[in-house]
Amino acid sequence: MAPNYQLNVSDFIIQGLSDSSTLQLPLFVLFLIIYLFIIIGNLTILSVICFSSDLHTPMYKFLQNLSIIDISSTSNVLPFLLHLIIMKQNKILLFSCITQLYFYISLAGSELFLLTAMSYDRYVAICHPLHYIIRMSEKHCAWLISTSYCVGFVSSVGYVVLLYKLPYCTSHIIDHFFCDLIPLLKLSCSDTFNVEILTYVIGTLLSFNSFLLTMISYIYIISTILKIQSTHGRQKAFSTCASHLTCVIILYMTLFCLYMKPTTSYSLDRDKFFSLLYIVLVPLLNPFIYTLKNKEFLIAFNKLKQTVKFFIFSSKV
Template structure:
């Protein structure tokens, strides 16, 4: 007798953190505070750069774009998680699940390219400062930002089509806090070999090449800095790229721990932790890392704050 073919999932159940019901409310408060901090922090970066003429440089344009990516990627995951925690309704439709996964992958791809462009910007600024204006002019900067925003979404489209065509008949329970790739593949009763191969290909094209280009840029940057004779000069040169380097290290460490391994070595608790770090920690730390020790940004932020505080509407009578 032939086995019956089960219908594909019309919706999934997000397991989230339901193993600890008593922690639902504290987790909701914690993630709400984190979400608000991420949004407010990145919006401060975005508007400070927008309204400060002194920050209209390629590096800050890339940072402005990165802040929008961080807001978008966090808004793709955390509001749904907050809804699951407070309403205790953890169902998500198949379409919403695929959309969440697509946005998650696309925004991640865009972030890799933006960070690579930022490393190239620092390479030109430190290793070839005489040609910086020509090599990082407004046209080139706009092209790099456009490429970052488009490539991630284009290259993820074919990937998500293959994933959406898989059959999910083993279970409808995603033992994760959002629709991530590996938990979905674990639920599929289809052959996932092609999807896994494509995952590694895309990972190599985007994350792998971005990491390699960033690494090469910093090899040249560090070798150039070490050739500077004065200690003050070396510290000043390194300070211009220290924030970016810190964010790159955090991002790629969590990325490799998450995805650069076969699905057979999947560990629920470990991957939940790294997914949480990747989805929350990087967008949370970016505003802190890029602003707290950045004197140029702090000066611009203080000037903008003084303008806002000193702003007064004209005393007019409206009829």
């Protein structure tokens, strides 16, 4: 008997992470705690940098925008996942599904370019410190940040156009915890070659070039650091870019494992795992990686904390 295909599917069912009813509450509590940590951590970074004039430098402006992207990308998926777990309402319209996917891809692209801009900032600071004020002026910094957002959001428009044109008739069940690209393509009963080509073009021209530029920056950075005579000087120079390099490695490893492969090699459990790593781990670790050993930030944080305590005490009196 021929399979009963549904033509012109206008909504989907998100399968979620697990069908086990015993896991629903633990998963909800776990992801709620993680989401709160991500929001609080990144909002703390935004607040400290905003209210501390000493941190109004290019490096911290990039970090501010990285926190904005982390909050946005996590809020695009985790609240939806929490609602899916607790309310068990897993229906999503085609428009909402593609919109969620658009913001997911756009924010990921923006983050890649922002990390590339941050690597250039570290390159100039370490390799050309005398030219830093000129090369990383407020105007140049604003241009790099705005370009990162523009490239991320403009390059993703092609996905929206192509995905809306695809007929979805194989099934209406997305076996994932959000509207990701490859699970959505699996539901199409027509050729998805154009979308796959677009993925590889964007992956090559944008993602790979961002990665390449970042690695070139670090080749120059490391070679410059190795030429520094004193051990203390080398450690100080490397400490200014170690946190950024850690985030770059984690981010690119997860993204390449997720998307730089044909849809025929798709593995549900593996891709869910890497999606969780990208959505949860990177935004969760960024505040800790960038701030725990950052003396400038910790000093500014303590000043802000004392100021808040003073105002609270004064209001009570």
